[in-house]
Amino acid sequence: MTYIQRFDPRARVTFYVCLTTALLVVNDLRALAILLALSAAVLLMARLAWARIRHVALGVLIFIVVITALNMLFRSPLEAAQQAIRAAAMASASLAMVFTFDPADLGITFRRMGFPDRFAFALDLTVRFVPMLMRDFRITMDAQRSRGYELEPRDRSLRSVLTVGRRFAPLIVPVVVRTVLEAEDRANAMDLRAFGTGRRTWLRTLHMRPPDYVLVAASFALLASAVAVRFTLG
Amino acid sequence: MRAVNSDIQTIDLSYIYAGRDTSALRQVSLTCRASEITLIVGRSGSGKTTLARCINGLIPHTYKGGTLRGEVRLADESLKHLSLAQLARRIGTVMQDPDRQIVATRVFYDIAFGPENLGLPRDEIRARVHEAAEQLHITHLLDRDTHTLSGGELQKVVIAGALAMRPRALLLDEPLASLDPPSARDALAVFRRLADSGLTVIMIEHRLREALGVRPEHAIALNGGEVTFDGAAAGLLTWLDAKRNGHPVNRAASPPRRDDGDVLLAFRNVTFAYPGARQAQLRGVSLNVRAGEVIALIGPNGAGKSTLCKMAIGLIRPQAGQVLVGGQDAGHTTTAQRVRTVGYVFQNPAAMLFANTLGEELAFGPRNLGLADAQIAARIGQALAIVGLDHLPLDQSPFSLSFGQQKRVTIASVLAMQPRVLILDEPTAGLDDGTAEELLDQLLSATARPEAIVMVTHDLMLARRFANRVVLMVAGQVIADGAPDDVLADAEVMKQAGFDPLAGPDTTHPR
Numbered sequence: 001m002t003y004i005q006r007f008d009p010r011a012r013v014t015f016y017v018c019l020t021t022a023l024l025v026v027n028d029l030r031a032l033a034i035l036l037a038l039s040a041a042v043l044l045m046a047r048l049a050w051a052r053i054r055h056v057a058l059g060v061l062i063f064i065v066v067i068t069a070l071n072m073l074f075r076s077p078l079e080a081a082q083q084a085i086r087a088a089a090m091a092s093a094s095l096a097m098v099f100t101f102d103p104a105d106l107g108i109t110f111r112r113m114g115f116p117d118r119f120a121f122a123l124d125l126t127v128r129f130v131p132m133l134m135r136d137f138r139i140t141m142d143a144q145r146s147r148g149y150e151l152e153p154r155d156r157s158l159r160s161v162l163t164v165g166r167r168f169a170p171l172i173v174p175v176v177v178r179t180v181l182e183a184e185d186r187a188n189a190m191d192l193r194a195f196g197t198g199r200r201t202w203l204r205t206l207h208m209r210p211p212d213y214v215l216v217a218a219s220f221a222l223l224a225s226a227v228a229v230r231f232t233l234g
Numbered sequence: 235m236r237a238v239n240s241d242i243q244t245i246d247l248s249y250i251y252a253g254r255d256t257s258a259l260r261q262v263s264l265t266c267r268a269s270e271i272t273l274i275v276g277r278s279g280s281g282k283t284t285l286a287r288c289i290n291g292l293i294p295h296t297y298k299g300g301t302l303r304g305e306v307r308l309a310d311e312s313l314k315h316l317s318l319a320q321l322a323r324r325i326g327t328v329m330q331d332p333d334r335q336i337v338a339t340r341v342f343y344d345i346a347f348g349p350e351n352l353g354l355p356r357d358e359i360r361a362r363v364h365e366a367a368e369q370l371h372i373t374h375l376l377d378r379d380t381h382t383l384s385g386g387e388l389q390k391v392v393i394a395g396a397l398a399m400r401p402r403a404l405l406l407d408e409p410l411a412s413l414d415p416p417s418a419r420d421a422l423a424v425f426r427r428l429a430d431s432g433l434t435v436i437m438i439e440h441r442l443r444e445a446l447g448v449r450p451e452h453a454i455a456l457n458g459g460e461v462t463f464d465g466a467a468a469g470l471l472t473w474l475d476a477k478r479n480g481h482p483v484n485r486a487a488s489p490p491r492r493d494d495g496d497v498l499l500a501f502r503n504v505t506f507a508y509p510g511a512r513q514a515q516l517r518g519v520s521l522n523v524r525a526g527e528v529i530a531l532i533g534p535n536g537a538g539k540s541t542l543c544k545m546a547i548g549l550i551r552p553q554a555g556q557v558l559v560g561g562q563d564a565g566h567t568t569t570a571q572r573v574r575t576v577g578y579v580f581q582n583p584a585a586m587l588f589a590n591t592l593g594e595e596l597a598f599g600p601r602n603l604g605l606a607d608a609q610i611a612a613r614i615g616q617a618l619a620i621v622g623l624d625h626l627p628l629d630q631s632p633f634s635l636s637f638g639q640q641k642r643v644t645i646a647s648v649l650a651m652q653p654r655v656l657i658l659d660e661p662t663a664g665l666d667d668g669t670a671e672e673l674l675d676q677l678l679s680a681t682a683r684p685e686a687i688v689m690v691t692h693d694l695m696l697a698r699r700f701a702n703r704v705v706l707m708v709a710g711q712v713i714a715d716g717a718p719d720d721v722l723a724d725a726e727v728m729k730q731a732g733f734d735p736l737a738g739p740d741t742t743h744p745r
Contacts, residue, residue: 103339127339131381136585142549143585145569146578147647148602170598173588177633181584182334189335191296192327193348193395197319201350203343203359 004045005100009109011212011219016097018219022226023086028233029078031226032085039092046096053095060091103127108204117200125186132182136175144170240268240402240434242289242325243307249284252299258284260459261304266403267452271425271435273467275442276456277666278638282438285456286407289436291321308402322348326396330408332388341383341391342376348399359398366394369431370424385535386417393424403434410441411664414535414692416732422448440666443695446471491702491717495525497561498655498686499546499576504555506541515541517710518555523655525685528678530697530718532690533707534732539690542707543657547578560654574603577653577684581660583640586647593628595643599651610650617649620680621673638669645677649684656684662693674700694736698722706731 004012023035050057064087071080106127111120149170190196247262259281266272276282287293294302295318306313308324316324329335338344345366349359367373370390375383383391389409396404406425410418418441425448429435439445446467453470455463463473501521507514515538523529531539544550545557548569557564560575580586589595596617600610618624621642626635632643641664648656662670670693677683678700691697697704697718704721706714706728714727721727728735 104343121337124338128336128381132333139580139582139585142544143580145549146547146573146580147586147599148570148573148651149598150568150570150602170588174585177587178584185329185331185334186337188292188296189327189329190337191292191318192290192322193337193399194319194322194351195347197317197351199353201353201356201359203346203350203356205356 002045002047002100004042004096005102006211007215008206008208008212009101009105010113010206011208011215012097012101013109013113014216015219016093018223019093020090022223023089025223025226025230027082028229029081029085031229031233032082032089035226036085036089036092039089039096043092043096046100048095048099053099056095057091060087060095064088064091104204105206108202108206111202112206118196121195133175133179136178137171140171140174143174239309240432241309242266242403242434242436244285244288244304245307246304247285247288247306248301248303249288249293250301251284251297254300257459259288262456262459262461263304264454264461264464266434266436268402268434269429269432270452271429271437271448271450272452272454273445273448273450273470274436274438274454274456275440275445275470275666277440277668278636279458280456281459282440282456283407284459286327286405286436286438290325290327290405291316291318295321319352322401323352323399324401325403325405326393326399326401327405328389328392328396328407328409330411332385332392332412335392335395336380336388339379339381341372341378341380344380344391345376345394345398348395352399362398362400363394366397369397369428370394384417385412385414386420389413389417389421390424397428401433403436404428406435406437406439408439409437410439410444415444415694415734416534418444418692419447419734441693442470442474442667491528492524492526495527495685497522497524497558499523499560500558501542501545501552502556502558504542504545504552504557506538506545506550506553514710516545516552519707519710519712520555521705521712521715523686523688525654527686527703528701529686529688529703529705530691530701531688531705531707532692532694532697532731532733536709537707537731538710539707540659543578543659543688543690546572546655546657547576548572570602573599573651573653575653576655576657577648577651578657579645579648579659579661581663583637583644586644587632587640590631591629592626592632592643595632596628596647596650599647603651613650613652614646616682617646620649620677620683621646622676638665638673641665642673645673653684655686655688657688657690659690660692661689662691662696670696671699694722694733698736 019035019039023032026032026035064084067087068080068084071083107120107124110123111117151167243265244262247259248257249259250257262285274282274285284293287297288302289306291313293300313321336344337347342363345363346359349362363376364373367376370393372387372390372394375387375391380388380391409421409425413421425435425437437445437448437450450467453463453465453467454461455470463470500523501519503518503520504516505514505518506516519538519542531542533539541550545552548564548567559567559572564572587595589598593614596614597610600613605613614628615624618626623639623642623646632640635643645658645661661674665673674696678687689701701718704716704718705712706721708731713730714721714724722736725735
């Protein structure tokens with residue numbers, strides 16, 4: 001377990017929200033640089049293996065390069081620098097958050113932050129749902145390819161904008177239909193295990209310890225400083 | 235043994251779904267006894283699922299607006315006025331697809347889900363989770379992430395989740411549907427043990443031959459919402475056979491295999507591993523598929539059967555070795571080019587069907603091949619005739635068809651491309667035994683059928699009845715390849731696959 005995983009997930013969520021909000025609030029390059037350094041430090045503390053984050057990190061890097069180039073061309077070097085730092089810092093903080101957060105903690109974290117049971121559980125289910133959706137999509141893609149379907153047909157006449165929607169129907173429709181049917185089964189399965197029938201116990205418990213309170217306080221202080229910087233330095 | 239009587243009884247149960255005018259159940263009265271397994275069989279649409287929903291309370295609590303008559307009783311208590319939460323503590327339900335019943339990312343929390351919803355104290359929940367896990371021998375899985383489990387393991391987690399509610403009865407709705415033979419055998423042993431420990435076990439299943447392996451005490455057959463058989467399980471087969479003799483099934487015996495047919499599809503020492511996988515999916519597989527062959531490709535889950543089929547049409551490419559399609563090295567051809575020779579029907583129709591009308595659905599493949607409209611129409615007609623759906627109007631929506639018909643539509647949609655080799659992935663999955671046999675009978679006896687057929691299947695009986703060659707794969711390699719009677723009866727190789735050998739002549743169905 002890394003150092004940052006020892007914090008209560010509520011404190012971590014608070015820190016993440018405050019940090020990203022601060023990044024959106026400030027424009028001053030020096031302040032942005034400090035926030036970037038902070039985010040980079042968090043990312044280093046997450047001790048993520050490069051192989052795990054390679055794909056995402058490279059994607060983010062390309063995105064930053066493109067955005068910076070566009071800003072240089074159409075806006076100003078200052079704005080380009082601001083956007084680049086912002087994006088890099090957000091990406092670092094988000095990578096550290098997403099890759100070290102135990103998905104089993106997601107529901108209980110938001111429940112204890114005051115959200116209702118159903119909302120908290122919906123988050124839990126979403127975590128499970130996304131990979132299943134990806135899997136369904138891959139299977140459908142393979143199934144349609146085995147019927148001779150190609151996403152980019154060699155026949156150019158099929159590439160017009162009007163046919164794009166129709167080109168995607170064989171991929172989209174089966175996945176949507178299946179998702180709707182699965183949702184019914186899933187809702188039934190949850191009903192049959194008495195979900196939503198009364199006050200539920202959350203087996204997992206969370207405990208805020210002194211370092212967690214310090215982190216929460218520091219997070220709000222960071223956000224307050226960011227607002228102050230915005231109004232003094234612009 | 236529990237002292238309480240936990241018999242489940244339905245009395246004159248009838249149900250009409252909201253917006254329908256025909257009854258899904260008609261005055262069904264039956265009794266399922268404690269410490270026994272009651273097997274409920276019937277074809278699709280016979281009312282099995284509706285009966286299950288009436289017993290576990292989804293009707294009327296979740297499916298509202300229908301007309302329910304009669305009642306369900308657990309021992310001396312009518313379940314009529316109980317809430318879903320109260321019902322869940324009495325009757326545990328396990329449905330078909332374990333994947334859709336898992337709610338948590340970790341096994342421990344998934345089993346705890348029901349008791350958590352009941353608002354029980356934490357210590358009690360933990361005790362129940364451990365107790366249920368021990369009952370199913372899965373304590374070693376408690377810390378695992380649910381998405382890393384196999385289908386068989388997932389199902390045990392789902393059953394443990396139901397048991398953690400400490401129900402008096404367990405309702406299993408097609409529990410074998412997504413399991414391979416070794417996992418199915420495992421699951422049946424679990425059901426038997428649970429019944430022997432005092433639970434009332436109700437098992438709805440259309441894989442009749444396998445379900446009988448659980449040694450049920452009692453069997454009930456439904457047809458058109460009515461009970462057509464109710465008695466000792468031993469009598470069920472006799473009754474079914476007697477019925478069948480009245481309407482003999484035309485068995486389309488596959489013509490004996492010839493060694494001199496054209497090689498239509500060949501694998502030469504192919505290997506493949508998914509990136510990051512610990513073990514290779516295919517480890518040096520060589521196989522020729524010749525004209526005139528009906529091959530059953532069998533093996534446990536993860537043996538590499540589907541990987542091999544995907545490689546045949548170029549969805550994945552071998553990392554070493556060679557695939558030959560129609561005698562030509564297929565190394566540089568795309569899937570879209572190969573499908574003229576090799577057709578592949580995916581297991582689940584839901585993965586394929588997308589069009590508004592049957593005509594459009596069936597035209598999709600031929601149109602992708604660039605055929606003219608007149609030609610497409612002729613091929614659609616031919617393909618529908620082969621699967622026995624030529625009576626359906628072409629403007630009907632494929633989504634309005636039954637599961638069995640949808641399955642036929644997906645096969646027809648590939649047949650319309652007139653491939654020389656047809657690969658069917660689990661052609662009988664989700665179909666009852668009768669429907670499955672009828673479908674294969676029709677396909678194999680059609681004169682215009684593809685020259686070679688490869689069926690990936692878990693159904694060994696089916697392999698013996700319809701194939702003229704059986705290829706057995708285990709852990710990415712072909713370990714046996716030959717005549718069905720030879721391979722399926724070979725105790726040694728079958729054991730390596732975790733299968734029970736099929737010995738002796740086919741006696742289950744009179745010819």
